[in-house]
Amino acid sequence: MNSIDLLIQNALVFDGNGDAPQVQDVAVHQGYIQDIGLGLKHHAKHTIDAQGLALMPGIIDSHTHYDAQITWDPYVNPSPALGVTTAIIGNCGFTIAPCKPADREITMRNLTQVEGMSLDVLRQGIDWDFETFPEYLQLLQRKGSAVNVAAYIGHSSVRTWVLGEQANKRAATADEVERMADIVRDAMAHGAIGFASSTSPAHNGEGGFPMPSRLASDEEMMALIKAMGEKGKGIYMVTKGGQMQVSFLEDMSAQSGRPVMIAALLHNSTNPTAVFKDLDAIAQANTRGRKVVGQVSCCPLTMDFTFESPYPVEGLQSWKPALGLTHDALIQKLSDSNFRNQVRSELGTTATFRLFNNEWDKVHVVETCQPQHANFEQRTIAELAKEHQKDPLDFA
Numbered sequence: 001m002n003s004i005d006l007l008i009q010n011a012l013v014f015d016g017n018g019d020a021p022q023v024q025d026v027a028v029h030q031g032y033i034q035d036i037g038l039g040l041k042h043h044a045k046h047t048i049d050a051q052g053l054a055l056m057p058g059i060i061d062s063h064t065h066y067d068a069q070i071t072w073d074p075y076v077n078p079s080p081a082l083g084v085t086t087a088i089i090g091n092c093g094f095t096i097a098p099c100k101p102a103d104r105e106i107t108m109r110n111l112t113q114v115e116g117m118s119l120d121v122l123r124q125g126i127d128w129d130f131e132t133f134p135e136y137l138q139l140l141q142r143k144g145s146a147v148n149v150a151a152y153i154g155h156s157s158v159r160t161w162v163l164g165e166q167a168n169k170r171a172a173t174a175d176e177v178e179r180m181a182d183i184v185r186d187a188m189a190h191g192a193i194g195f196a197s198s199t200s201p202a203h204n205g206e207g208g209f210p211m212p213s214r215l216a217s218d219e220e221m222m223a224l225i226k227a228m229g230e231k232g233k234g235i236y237m238v239t240k241g242g243q244m245q246v247s248f249l250e251d252m253s254a255q256s257g258r259p260v261m262i263a264a265l266l267h268n269s270t271n272p273t274a275v276f277k278d279l280d281a282i283a284q285a286n287t288r289g290r291k292v293v294g295q296v297s298c299c300p301l302t303m304d305f306t307f308e309s310p311y312p313v314e315g316l317q318s319w320k321p322a323l324g325l326t327h328d329a330l331i332q333k334l335s336d337s338n339f340r341n342q343v344r345s346e347l348g349t350t351a352t353f354r355l356f357n358n359e360w361d362k363v364h365v366v367e368t369c370q371p372q373h374a375n376f377e378q379r380t381i382a383e384l385a386k387e388h389q390k391d392p393l394d395f396a
Contacts, residue, residue, distance in 0.1 A: 002027075002029075002034070002042050002043070003029075003042070003043045003044075003045075004027045004028060004029040004034055004042045004043070004044050004045070005028055005029050005030065005044065005045050005046065006027070006028040006029075006044060006045065006046050006047075006048070007025060007026075007027050007028075007040065007042050007044035007046070007047045007048070008025060008026045008027075008028070008047075008048045008050050008055060009025045009040075009047065009048065009049050009050060009051075010023060010025065010049060010050055010051040011023070011024065011025070011026065011050035011051075011053055011054065011055035012050075012053065012054045012055065013026065013036065013054075013055050013056070014054060014055070014056040014057075015036075015056075015057070016056060016057040021054070022038075023038065024036055024037060024038050025037060025038060025039065025040040026040075026055060027040055027042050027044070056083070058083065058084065058085025058086065059082070059083045059084045059085065059086075060084075060085070060086040060088070061079060061084045061086070061087050061088060062088045062091075062261075062295065063088065063091045063263060063264075063295060064079070064087045064088060064089055064091065065089070065091060065092075065094060065115050066079075066087055066089050066149075067089045067090060067094070067095050067096050067097075067151075067154075068096050068108075068111060068117065068122055068125070068126050069125070070087075070089065070140060070143075070145060070149065071096075071125070071126050071127040071139065071140070071143070072125040072126065072127060073125075074143055074144055074145050074146060075145075075146045076145055076146055076147050076149075079146075079147055080146050080147060084147055085147050085148060086147060086148040086149070086150065087147050087148070087149055087150075088150050088151075088152070088193070089149060089150070089151045089152070090151045090152030090153065090154045090192075090196050090237075091152065091196055091237060091239070091263070092154075092196060092197070092198040092200075092203065092211075092213075092237075092239045092263070093152070093154035093155035093156045093157070093158075093195075093196040093197040093198055093211075093213045094110070094111065094114060094115060094154060094156055094157075094198070094203075094211065095133075095151070095152070095153070095154030095156070095157045095196075096111075096126065096136070096157065097130055097131075097132065097133045097135070097136030097154075097157060098131060098132045098133050098136070098157055098158065098161045098183060099128075099130075099131060099157060099160070099161070100131060100161060101128070101131070102164075103160050103161070103164065104126075104128060106160070106165070106205075106206060107157070107160065108122040108123060108126070109205070109206035110156070110205035110206050110211065112206070112309075113204060113205050113206055113208075113309070114203050114204060114205050114211055114311075116303065116304070116305070116309060116311055127139065127143075132186075133153055133183070133186070133187040133190065133192065134186065134187070134190035134191075136151075137151065137190060137191050137192075150193045151191070151192055151193065152192060152193060152194050152195060152196035152235075152237055153183070153184055153187035153188070153192040153194075153195050153196070153228075154196050154197075155195065155196060155197035155198070155212070155213035155216065155224065156197075156198070156205075156211050156212040156213045158180050158183050158184065158224070159172070159180065159212035159213060159215070159216070160212055161180075161183060162176050162179045162180050162183070163176060163212070167212035167215070168205060168209040168210055168211065168212045168214075168215060169209065169215070170215060171215060171216075171217055171220075172215075172216070172217075172220055177219070177220050177223050177224075178223075180220070180223075180224055180227075181223050181224055181226075181227035182227075184224050184227040184228050185227050185228075185230065188227075188228055188230075188231060188233065188234055189231075192228075192234070193234065193235060194228060194234040194235035194236060194237055194258075195224055195225060195227075195228040195234060195235075195236055195237070196236075196237040196238070197213045197216070197221065197224075197236075197237070197238050197239075198211060198213050198214065198238065198239040198240075199213065199214055199216075199238065199239070199240055199241040199243075199244050200214075200239045200240065200241045200264075200315070200353070201214075201241050201242070201315040201353070202311070202314060202315035202353075202354075202355050203239065203315075204314050204315070204323060206324075207323070207324040208314070208320065208322075208323020208324040214241075218248070221252070222252060222255065222256075225252055225255075225256045225258065226255065226256050228256070228258065229256040229257055229258035232257070233258075234258055235258065235259050235260075235261055236252065236253070236256065236258055236259070236260045236261070237260075237261045237263070238260070238261070238262060238263070239263045239264055240262055240263075240353075241353060242274075242351065242352030242353035242354075243352070245281075246262070246278055246281035246282055246285065246292070247281065247285075249262060249285075249292060250281075250285040250288070250290050250292060253285070253290045253291060253292055254290060258291075259291035259292070259293065260290075260291070260292045260293070261293045261294075261295060262278070262282065262292065262293065262294050262295060263294075263295035264295060264296075264297070264301070265278055265279065265294045265295060265296045266296075266297065266301060266353075266355075268351065268352070268353065268354060268357060269357045269359060270349070270350045270351055270354065270357045270358075271350050271351060271352060274352055274353070278294065279294055279296075282294050301355075304366065307330070307334060307396075308326065308330065311355070312355045312356035313343070313355075313356050315353075315354065315355060316343060316346050316347070316354070316356075317346060318339075318342040318343045318345070318346040319343060321333060321339060322334065322339070340393055340394060343393060344391070344393050347393075358392075360380065360381040360382040360385065360392035360393075360396075361380050361381075361382040361383075362380070363380060363381040363382075363396070364378065364379070364380055364381075365377050365378070365379055365380075365381065365384070366378070381395060381396050
């Protein structure tokens, strides 16, 4: 009888390979699975009767934005409670490293806008005991975490380090691109798993300006991907806009010799075949020897928002005049019938990629600020608009 550290008995085992689950025992020793089967006979330091419970490999969450939170929350909530044992951070290139002290405020404000994070929480919570990407990884290692962490070097942060306040306003010079490439090389040498970027029109930062990576030329993007892959490792992760074609990303994979991971491949009710065309193009690219992977969601993409931070519509061209406005100025713009008509018109068109597609029956009022509107809560805008005999956009 072998001696082991842990024996889990009578668990419904999901092996992660897609096979049907089976009731089995699992023997673990020195951190490794030693045996799987029913009725295992081992002398174990610890035995767990898991009858009625499920057992599965830890989930690798390939798309998270814990870059800031993990500096103050070693438990990386809520991931462990959801079965996640490895979190990939830095997605879309929205990282907090590298970051010079002078750029901390704009970095936090960008995250507030693009990811809906609380500015007060970021200001109070982030441990800024780093500037460079290697120093950031060292900080995470010192602090430790409840889950394994793998980090991309982020395009927007790299761009901000080199271009400063111009990062979200103009193209980079050849010299600036080379300086960015050096940062990517250094990050890869110190443990980055790849390079992440975004070209999505939905990704806007402080004041409604596009996130810095959206200003990158094709030449800049290729230079940084090649810098990432010079040592034969690294993944290029990109949240692509509707105008970025899979064929272009296949070419990037071919030239760099590295895998490309494409997010976010979501269903679009105004153009329902678009996402399947992308998936078909990805499959075809892989038949030509590339390694191109699409990120899809296993559940609907939901988000909480207010009209002061209306993330689902910020990618609309017609919404641009409202970006960055607050309080009275925002109310005045939203009250402008011409502005609303332009938004309404755009929502009525077909789009390659759009987070919100005029589906007001999916927009629920969660909480109201004024007591007289409390009866709106837990109802859809479509339902309320019909009740009040108004167009949904006008009612909202």
